[in-house]
Amino acid sequence: MRSLIVTEFLSLDGVVDSPGGGAHPHAGWTFKDVEFDMAAYEIKGREQQEASAMLIGRVSYDEFAPVWPKMEEFAEYNAMPKYVVSSTLTDPEWNNTTVLRSLDEVAELKKADGGPILVHGSPTLARGLAAAGLVDRYHLLTFPVVLGGGKRLFATDGAEKQKLKLVEHAAFGNGVQLSVFDVEG
Structure with a gap:
């Protein structure tokens, strides 16, 4: 799992x-x-290396899809499978993106073989995933x-x-705190 x-x-x-x-x-x-401190963002590079898929909600998809594919620092994210939980998105343009219609489909995705699935942004989705008992870990930069x-x-x-x-x-x-x-x- x-x-x-x-x-x-x-x-x-x-x-x-x-x-x-x-x-x-x-x-x-x-x-x-x-103030920017590169050390605080080390976890972000590690996440990209370890993740096998990204899961986001529709609002985050609409914000990320036009920008992230053009950003060299997100090369791993752009190449990996991306899943968008949405009842309205029909034809995602971001490379390697699949639309999921429900949290039940997310639960099925978790059951498959593979590495970690990262949820970026998407606070509404994250709260729904937590309520459904689907979240295993939080990476928080406060x-x-x-x-x-x-x-x-x-x-x-x-x-x-x-x-x-x-x-x-x-x-x-710079006062940023990492909590996993x-x-x-």
Whole structure:
């Protein structure tokens, strides 16, 4: 069975909205508000090397598909199979992309042989995957900034409790903290 890893840039108050750009009033907060430290991004290179597929929601697909294929640093992502959970996307143009219509199809994908599946961005999808018990691990880079509002990774409306086990952590000179958590039970 493949593992499903949610990987996110996270503000200190739990916001994952528009870390590199987008519609959030503070879009780009990962590079506009925090000094760059290459060491903090080592996990991102490792993810690309270890992943066998990427899973995203429709909004993230619409944001990534026009940009990522042109970025040399995402060569592994561009080559690997990509899956988009969407009820409306019909003809994906991004190389090697398949549309999944439900979380049941994601569960079937996890049962197949292969390496880890990474979920980038897509907070709504990540919350749904967590609620369905499909998330195995979280890779979180927490930035020392409070955004006050925006899309959050974790539901705040009485969702089921999840117990996590810290399996890796690091702190960097710019205040960014890496936390890798396995989902328990």
